[in-house]
Every structure is written in structure tokens, then in C-alpha cells.
């Protein structure tokens with residue numbers, strides 16, 4: 001005689017259990033509080049699986065129909081917010097199946113034929129992360145367009161370029177914006193690339209070894225929009241590299257966002273005044289009436305913390321796990337959910353902030369010439385026009401900078417006589433290269449800051465995005 005499951009034992013596996021779990025066991029084991037976010041993917045996967053089982057003659061058409069319709073009922077209950085999620089049912093897979101049983105009765109028990117929660121969760125999670133990769137691609141596309149608009153508007157606005165946050169050489173606003181277009185473009189391509197690799201179906205790998213039922217993995221893969229079934233069932237249920245790639249791409253993108261955010265924080269300060277942020281993306285202070293704080297930029301700057309934290313957490317969870325599935329892997333989801341939510345929010349906030357941002361052209365130009373920013377142009381002139389070796393030209397220019405600094409003036413304000421006292425070969429002609437507009441216009445090397453180069457890059461990007 002078969003042992004009856006205890007009334008409190010799990011209805012999915014109660015057969016070999018005499019007692020239900022301890023409350024603490026239930027608390028550590030359950031994932032429904034967070035994996036309910038996978039409900040749509042779970043139901044989609046189950047519907048594809050049931051249809052395939054029927055097509056293969058493994059379950060009857062009637063049962064498949066009942067399952068398919070019942071799952072849609074479950075879907076609408078969840079979406080309406082009146083689904084009784086139960087911690088005792090552990091996760092989204094068992095919550096859905098158990099409710100399906102209440103709705104359609106006996107056929108529900110046939111859904112899990114030739115399937116395991118191991119391939120089920122791997123499938124659900126892949127589908128979810130794939131959606132997030134798509135969302136990241138869409139979000140970055142919008143951000144790139146906004147940065148391009150900024151670049152186009154100020155393609156020839158001069159500003160100081162920095163190294164070590166010290167004035168280095170004049171650059172253009174357009175050039176600076178286009179640097180971020182390049183970064184966000186690579187971020188976007190990383191998500192595209194990760195998406196390609198993750199787009200294979202684990203469904204049908206079953207627990208770990210595949211199944212003896214004559215399933216059609218091509219069919220379920222196709223129904224779920226995957227390019228093909230994964231080729232190894234052990235790999236299919238045990239790797240989370242797709243999530244690691246997503247998190248890595250997210251972390252790199254968050255670094256880029258953080259750097260731009262930091263620049264906006266600096267640039268919007270009273271000391272810089274390079275940009276003015278819109279009221280829509282600023283906050284005030286409850287005590288200091290004059291304050292307009294760049295909170296959105298600061299929060300974007302900070303998001304890398306939790307996003308990289310999520311990546312590190314999942315790397316550590318996965319490290320050293322023997323094949324195939326281990327319950328450790330249930331710890332994969334919250335990290336990815338949080339990282340994805342925050343990345344999308346940061347990208348959207350940056351897009352809004354940048355769209356509203358006004359760069360202060362006059363202020364940028366005034367700052368562009370200060371700090372001896374055209375010293376390199378002077379040295380280059382000495383090489384080109386006076387035939388000096390670059391090292392000697394560098395030295396002579398250094399002496400002129402020291403002279404200007406002592407006199408409290410900028411380089412173009414030195415007299416010709418003062419210049420000639422350092423090197424007699426200097427002529428009136430030198431003053432041409434000391435102006436910031438000439439300086440940037442001269443930097444025509446491919447990828448350089450000359451407005452003509454910047455406009456060429458803007459045109460290339462526009463074509464690419466069209």
C-alpha cells in the first residue's frame with residue numbers, strides 16, 4: 001500500500017514525506033516573494049511545453065487545451081492582482097501549477113511531464129533577462145539620440161578639455177558629448193551581443209539528463225522565440241552565464257553613466273557653471289533657499305554600487321558549484337531584478353536630464369582659454385614654424401607659461417617681445433594658434449576635436465541609428 005502524504009507535506013512531492021517543513025525551512029526555501037516576477041515567462045513557457053507535449057502525442061489534445069486555457073486564467077488572475085500567492089508553495093512554478101489544478105483539475109498534473117523545475121526556471125529566467133536586454137537596448141538607443149542632439153547643437157562650442165581634472169587642451173562640447181555616444185554605443189552592443197548568446201532554450205533539458213519522452217525541443221524553442229535549443233542538458237540547467245553577462249554589461253554601462261553624472265555634478269556647480277540643469281531634474285534644500293541640487297545625477301552616479309554589487313554577488317554564488325543544478329542558484333534572481341530595475345531607471349533619468357540640459361556656451365568658451373590651454377599649440381607652432389625639436393619647444397613653452405603665470409595673464413596676453421625673449425624665432429604669426437577656436441579647428445586628425453571631425457562623427461552615428 002502506498003503511503004499517503006501527510007496533510008501538511010508538499011502536494012508536489014509529498015509522496016516520500018511524512019511531515020511538512022519547519023517554518024524556518026520554509027522561510028529559507030521559499031522564493032515566491034521575489035520570483036513571482038517571472039509569472040508571465042513561467043506561463044508562457046508552460047503553454048509552449050503543453051502544446052508541444054500534445055503535438056508529440058505525449059498528452060491528449062483535450063488536456064493540452066485545458067492546460068493552455070487554465071494557464072491564461074491564472075495569468076489574468078495574477079495580472080488583476082487577485083492571485084493567492086502562497087509561501088508554502090515555495091516558488092512561482094508551484095504556485096502556478098497548484099492554482100491550475102484548482103481551476104482545471106486532473107489534467108494539470110500532466111503539465112510537468114518531461115520537464116523539471118530546473119529547466120523551467122532556467123527558461124523563465126532567460127526569457128526575463130532577454131526582455132531586460134531588449135529594454136536596455138531601447139533605453140540606450142534613446143540616450144544616444146539625446147547625447148547626439150547635444151553634440152550637434154554645440155559641435156563647435158569650445159570648452160576646456162581636462163586631464164587630471166586640470167585644464168589640458170581646448171575641446172568642443174560636441175566632441176565631449178560624442179565621447180559618451182561612443183561609450184553608450186558600446187554598451188548597447190554589449191547587450192545585443194549578450195542577447196544573441198543567451199537566446200537558446202534550456203526547456204526540455206528536464207532535471208539534468210534530458211528525458212525519455214519523445215519531446216520536440218526545436219518546437220518549444222521556436223515557440224518561445226529562442227534561436228535553438230541548448231545543446232547540452234547539464235549546461236542548460238546549471239549555467240547562469242547569461243545573467244552574468246547581463247550584469248557585467250550593466251555594470252560597465254553603469255560606470256559610463258556614473259562618469260557622465262559626475263561631470264554634470266561638477267559642471268553644474270557655481271564654480272564651473274558649464275551647464276544648467278532643468279528644474280525637472282533638480283531638487284532644492286529645505287534650509288538653504290539658494291540651492292539647486294543635482295540629485296538625479298548623484299543617484300545615477302551611485303547606481304554602479306548596487307549594480308556591480310549584484311554582479312559580484314552572482315559571480316560568487318556561481319563559483320565552485322558542481323554540475324548540475326544546486327539550490328544556491330535560487331539566489332540568482334533578486335540581484336538581477338534589482339540591477340535591471342536600477343539600470344533602466346538610471347538610463348531613463350540620464351536621458352531626461354540630458355535632454356533638458358542647457359550647456360552655457362559663453363561660460364564654456366571663457367573657461368576654454370584659461371589655464372594656458374593652448375600651450376601645446378604654441379609648442380607645436382615652434383616645431384612646425386621654427387623647426388625646433390618637440391622637446392626643446394616644450395621647454396621654451398614651459399618658460400613662457402611660467403612668465404605668463406608670474407605676470408598673472410594668459411598666454412595670448414604676453415607681448416611679442418616677451419615671447420622673443422624666450423625664443424627669438426617667434427613671430428607675430430604665433431598669436432593665431434593661441435586662440436581656442438583655431439586650436440580646436442586645427443585638430444583634424446581622425447577622431448580629433450575639430451568641429452569638422454565632430455560633425456563627421458555625428459553624421460556617421462545618425463546614419464547608423466536611422
Ligand code: ARG
Nearest residue numbers: 031091117118121325329330
Ligand atoms: N525556485 C527554484 C529556483 O529558483 C526553482 C528550481 C528548483 N529546483 C529544484 N530542484 N529544487 O532555482
